[in-house]
Amino acid sequence: MRPPADAIATLSLIVGAIALLIFIGVEGALVYAIWRYRAARHVAGEPATFERNRRLEIAWTAAPAVILAVVFVLTLGTMAEINGAGVAPAMRIAATGHQWWWEFSYAGVATANELHIPVDTPVDLELTSADVIHSFWVPELGPKMDMLPGVTNRLRLFARRAGSYDGQCAEFCGIEHAWMRIRVVAQSRAEFDTWLSAQAAPAPHGSEGERVFLANICVNCHAVRGTSAAGTAGPDLTHVGARTMIGAGVLPNDVARMRAWLADPERYKPGTLMPSVPLSDADLDAVAAYLVSLR
Ligand SMILES: [Cu+2]
Structure with missing residues (x-):
């Protein structure tokens, strides 16, 4: 196709x-x-x-x-x-819109905001929403499709060339609608398989940052597989360090920016549902280093 x-x-x-x-x-x-x-x-x-x-x-x-x-x-x-008439999908990925980020699930592996797909492979996204109406749109790859609470819409994606394709929520969904970016990373099958098996691995243990993370309210909203953190309101952070951006596109992902984001999310994404967590400077350093190390 x-x-x-x-x-x-x-x-x-x-x-x-x-x-x-x-x-x-x-x-x-x-x-x-x-x-x-x-x-x-x-x-x-x-x-x-x-x-x-x-x-x-x-x-x-x-x-x-x-x-x-x-x-x-x-x-x-x-x-x-x-719609992919006559061509069966080789892969199905569940995509859920949230205020204001994207959840992508590959049979047990959850990630956010960056959707990895293999090239030359018909992929079906199963679109739904956890809150209000969003719309998934990556113009270089396919049509625009609404994400509706309680309904599952199907969207066929097919990338011929490897590379990054950027998209955007296309249905006004609240104050941070503009910061609801999508990045689709199309990879060769081998690279994709490597990425997916890395994503399926649990997070490494034992850092000071992990201890601080698990002892604070972070865990109410975020999951890190392999730890006691199992929140579902915010993005799964098991491999957050492997993503290129923070906050659905607001900041590049590195330790300094992660620390700035954790200290005051509101400053970078006004209206975000993520609260700033009162942490000491040393704890902020530790959590930022921990999260970026989750690759
Ligand atoms: Cu939206």
Whole structure:
């Protein structure tokens, strides 16, 4: 199959070409009429009047109907194609919208905001929402699809080339709607398998940062597999260090920025549902280092 975005681009070009022909025809007739019936040629007396021209009326009713019917049929074909008609998905990933981040689950492995997929592989996303209506949209890969609470929508993704594809929540979903970025990382099958098995591993134990993390309210909202932290309100942090960004795109992910984010999330993402946790400087250092080490 070809990427859904390619099919959409082809349809856009065809519809654009039809619209351009109509534009040229209508504007051409207008310019001709202006020239042909200009004032300099005006003949004195009453202008001619017309009543009924059946042929003309049939033509200007039938022509738009035919054009719309053609566009409708082409659109149905494109919709079937981008839904993956006849091509079974090789992988299903559950994608859940949250205020204001994305949860991606691969059979027991949960991650956030960065969706990894293998290239040349039809992937079906099962989209839903945990709170309000969001919309998943990565323009280079496929169409836009709503994420509705209590409903599961299916979206076919297919990447031909490896690389990063950025997207954005496309349905206004509250104050931090603009900071609800998606990054899709398309990888070769081998790289993807390596990534997925690393994600499936539990987090390493024994650091001071882990102790501080587990002793504070972090665990009410966040899970780290392999520890007692099992919160589900916020992103799973088991391998948060492997992600390129913090807070669904607000900050690059490194120890200094992680520390700044933990100290005052509101400063970088006003309205975020993550509270700032009152920690000592030493504890902040330890938790930031711990989280970034979870790769
Ligand atoms: Cu949203």
